[in-house]
Structures are given as structure tokens and as C-alpha cells.
Amino acid sequence: MADSEKQFDVAVIGAGPAGMMAAIAAAEAGSRVAVLEKNSRPGIKLLLTGNGRCNFTNAQPDLKKLVAAYGVSGPFLFNAFSRFDFKNAIDFFEKMGIKTKAEDKQRMFPRSDEAKDILDALVAKMDGLGIVVKYGATVKSLVRDGRLVKEIILEIGKIFAKNVIIATGGKSYGVTGSTGDGYFLAEMLGHRIAKPVPSLVPIKIAESWVKDLQGVSVERAGVSIVKNGKKGNMKTGAVLFTHFGLSGPLILDLSGLVGKELAGGKISLSINFLPDLNFEELERKLIKDFQNNGSKGLKNCLAGSLPRKIWFQILALAEVDPEKHANGITREERRRIIARIADFPAAVFGLLGFEEAIITAGGVNPKEIDGKTMRSKIIDNLFFAGEIIDVHGPTGGYNLQQCWSTGYVAGKSAAENS
Numbered sequence: 316m317a318d319s320e321k322q323f324d325v326a327v328i329g330a331g332p333a334g335m336m337a338a339i340a341a342a343e344a345g346s347r348v349a350v351l352e353k354n355s356r357p358g359i360k361l362l363l364t365g366n367g368r369c370n371f372t373n374a375q376p377d378l379k380k381l382v383a384a385y386g387v388s389g390p391f392l393f394n395a396f397s398r399f400d401f402k403n404a405i406d407f408f409e410k411m412g413i414k415t416k417a418e419d420k421q422r423m424f425p426r427s428d429e430a431k432d433i434l435d436a437l438v439a440k441m442d443g444l445g446i447v448v449k450y451g452a453t454v455k456s457l458v459r460d461g462r463l464v465k466e467i468i469l470e471i472g473k474i475f476a477k478n479v480i481i482a483t484g485g486k487s488y489g490v491t492g493s494t495g496d497g498y499f500l501a502e503m504l505g506h507r508i509a510k511p512v513p514s515l516v517p518i519k520i521a522e523s524w525v526k527d528l529q530g531v532s533v534e535r536a537g538v539s540i541v542k543n544g545k546k547g548n549m550k551t552g553a554v555l556f557t558h559f560g561l562s563g564p565l566i567l568d569l570s571g572l573v574g575k576e577l578a579g580g581k582i583s584l585s586i587n588f589l590p591d592l593n594f595e596e597l598e599r600k601l602i603k604d605f606q607n608n609g610s611k612g613l614k615n616c617l618a619g620s621l622p623r624k625i626w627f628q629i630l631a632l633a634e635v636d637p638e639k640h641a642n643g644i645t646r647e648e649r650r651r652i653i654a655r656i657a658d659f660p661a662a663v664f665g666l667l668g669f670e671e672a673i674i675t676a677g678g679v680n681p682k683e684i685d686g687k688t689m690r691s692k693i694i695d696n697l698f699f700a701g702e703i704i705d706v707h708g709p710t711g712g713y714n715l716q717q718c719w720s721t722g723y724v725a726g727k728s729a730a731e732n733s
């Protein structure tokens with residue numbers, strides 16, 4: 316490697332969304348930038364986002380609400396959002412020729428439904444700015460000299476840069492390259508790491524019926540956590556049944572709480588398949604539906620309201636024969652069915668691990684990072700961006716927006732420090 320290929324104003328470790336945005340922001344500010352990526356290509360996790368469609372931001376216009384979505388550490392992001400928010404993210408990609416669209420709850424996607432378009436735009440922008448991207452470049456350690464990083468040690472060779480941005484992500488979906496290396500690198504330089512734990516993760520269910528429902532999804536279900544016979548608040552959203560249990564946005568968002576409750580003892584979930592109807596409304600709906608389908612088997616009822624496989628499971632749990640004629644249902648049977656539609660029990664067996672977690676909670680303590688610049692409070696030429704920082708949001712585009720915002724600020728600040 317020639318000397319000119321080893322000396323940079325800014326070296327970014329990791330070509331994920333946060334690292335690419337940081338590199339772009341630094342290069343736009345005039346810095347000579349290198350991105351060091353251990354994989355042979357960039358943004359492997361980015362391609363998986365939103366089921367391959369990339370929910371790239373959440374258009375929550377209320378800054379206070381946006382910050383609140385990230386929990387107790389949310390206020391750390393306030394400055395970064397003030398400098399680069401969802402509008403900037405949309406604008407950034409639209410200027411690169413990507414048309415965007417909003418879906419449920421302000422979730423933003425490329426209109427093409429292709430995560431690849433988002434990745435291609437970032438890569439094209441990096442190319443256009445002359446950013447040097449080194450693939451197969453695994454950073455092994457960072458050499459510290461007082462309050463500065465002096466050298467970046469790769470598996471083979473060294474790189475020198477006036478500033479270093481760590482954007483190595485978390486340690487979930489390790490096959491994508493996010494294997495938690497950044498925690499080790501940050502710790503090496505004196506940072507404290509909050510224990511990484513899988514977050515936004517599917518839930519394993521004990522009952523065997525889950526296998527029968529595999530692949531079924533419900534756009535709007537209600538789910539409550541039940542502990543010691545007490546039902547908690549119901550949350551609503553989309554639920555997906557899988558071969559091991561439950562997934563989908565609502566379940567992923569509940570998984571943090573489920574994990575905490577599970578640590579204190581056995582819990583189950585109560586699923587309400589028609590959460591917008593109270594008991595009386597549900598009873599009226601069933602009476603009408605049973606009347607309309609009088610001579611038909613019960614199995615043909617509620618066709619437009621519930622997926623067929625779920626309806627069968629409800630009837631099985633309510634111990635009502637699906638072959639029975641709808642007009643032959645007793646009041647007692649109807650009430651048993653209603654009870655199961657509104658309270659379908661699922662015993663929690665556990666959570667899936669890092670391999671299936673959408674994000675890793677934990678990471679570099681935001682108290683040790685200056686929120687205005689993303690600069691380390693311990694090392695003067697070190698910056699952080701993305702999931703490595705211990706600030707995470709729910710599903711809905713919040714986590715990628717965190718990457719764009721912290722990446723932008725880290726890149727600009729590192730350039731100013733060059």
C-alpha cells in the first residue's frame with residue numbers, strides 16, 4: 316500500500332448506513348476519507364431492512380415525540396436530529412433520484428420497495444466524492460497515545476488518520492458483519508460499554524399450535540402481557556406467526572418488556588384478534604355473521620375478519636366443532652368463541668437471540684459522547700455513529716434515522732477537526 320493510501324483526514328470503520336453517511340458528510344466538508352469495511356461489500360444489513368424494502372426513516376414531525384420514542388437516552392439525539400432529521404434523510408435520497416412513500420404510522424420506504432436502491436445511492440455518492448473504500452479491511456485494534464488515536468491496526472497493515480469514526484454497528488445478525496467488534500475497540504480506548512443484549516427480537520411460544528399458524532399475519536391485533544394472572548396494557552399492531560412463535564412489528568416492539576418480565580418469572584401473552592370491538596360489539600358481530608351463514612358450517616364464518624387458520628384455532632380452543640351449522644350455536648358456545656377471539660393465550664417460552672435480533676441494545680454509553688458532535692469525551696479525535704451507541708428506537712424506521720443523524724454529525728465534526 317502506498318503511503319498516500321494510508322494517510323487520511325477521516326477514517327470510518329464500518330460501511331453500514333451510519334458509516335456511509337458519516338463518510339459522505341466528512342467528504343462533502345472537504346476531508347480525505349477512507350472507509351474500512353471487513354466484508355467484501357457494503358451495507359449487507361441495510362439490504363435486509365424492512366424485509367428488503369428498507370423502512371429508512373420515520374416521518375414523525377414532532378421532535379419531542381421523536382426523541383421520546385428512543386426511551387431514556389433519547390434526549391442524547393436531540394442535537395443530531397436538529398441538524399439532520401427525517402426531512403433531510405428524505406431529501407438526501409430524493410436528490411439521488413429515489414422516490415419515497417409513507418406507509419402506516421409515517422414509516423418511509425423507497426417507492427420501488429427496494430432496499431438496494433438506498434444502498435446504491437449511498438455507494439454512488441461515496442464514489443462521486445472520491446471516498447476510498449477498502450473492503451476485506453478488518454480493524455483489529457486502535458492504538459492510543461494520550462487523548463488521541465494514533466494508529467488503526469488492520470488484520471494486514473496499518474492506516475493513519477487524523478480522526479476515526481467507529482460505526483461498526485451492534486452484534487445482532489452477525490452474518491452481516493456486525494459482530495460487536497466496535498465494543499471491543501471502544502473499550503480498548505477507555506469507553507464503558509453497556510452490556511449488549513438482543514432487542515426487537517421475535518418471541519418463542521410454548522404451544523404446539525404455532526406451527527399450524529406459521530406464515531399467517533394479522534394486520535391489527537392487540538397483545539397484552541399476562542403475569543401472575545394479571546393482564547397488562549394492550550398494545551396494538553401487526554403480528555406474524557412463525558414456526559417458533561410470534562414476530563412482526565408489534566411483537567418486536569414488545570420484546571424488550573417481555574424479556575424484562577420473563578427474567579422475573581413465567582409469563583404469557585393474551586392476543587386479541589379484533590381489538591377494536593368490545594364484548595357487546597363482538598357478540599353483535601358474531602350473531603349477525605352466524606345468522607348470515609345459518610346453514611353453513613361454522614368454519615365458513617368470520618371469513619373477512621380473521622385469517623381462516625386462526626379462526627380454526629380459536630374454534631379448537633373454544634372446543635366448538637367447526638363443522639357445526641352456524642345457526643345451531645348455543646349462547647354458551649358463542650361466548651366461549653368470543654372469549655377466545657379477545658383473549659387467545661400464548662405461553663412465552665423465551666426470546667430468540669442475537670442471530671434474530673433486529674438491533675442490539677447496549678453499547679457505548681451516550682454519556683461519554685458529546686451529543687453536539689458525536690465526539691468521544693475521552694479521546695479527542697474519536698467519533699461514534701449508529702447502532703454502536705446505546706440509543707435505540709422501536710421498529711418503524713427509527714433506528715436507521717438514528718444512523719443517518721449521528722452519521723451526518725460525526726462526519727461533519729470529524730471533518731472540522733481535521
Ligand SMILES: Cc1cc2nc3c(=O)[nH]c(=O)nc-3n(C[C@H](O)[C@H](O)[C@H](O)COP(=O)(O)OP(=O)(O)OC[C@H]3O[C@@H](n4cnc5c(N)ncnc54)[C@H](O)[C@@H]3O)c2cc1C
Nearest residue numbers: 329331332333353364365370454484492701702712714715
Ligand atoms: C432484519 C433486519 C431488519 C431491519 N429493518 C430495519 C428497518 O426497516 N428500519 C430501521 O430503521 N432499522 C432496521 N433494522 C436496523 C438497522 O438495520 C440497523 O439499526 C442499522 O443497520 C445499523 O447501522 P450501523 O451502520 O450502525 O451498523 P451496521 O449496519 O451493523 O454496519 C456495521 C458495519 O461495520 C462493519 N464492521 C464491523 N466490525 C468491523 C471491523 N472490525 N472492521 C471493519 N468493519 C467492521 C460490518 O461488517 C458492517 O458492514 C433492521 C435490522 C435487521 C437485522
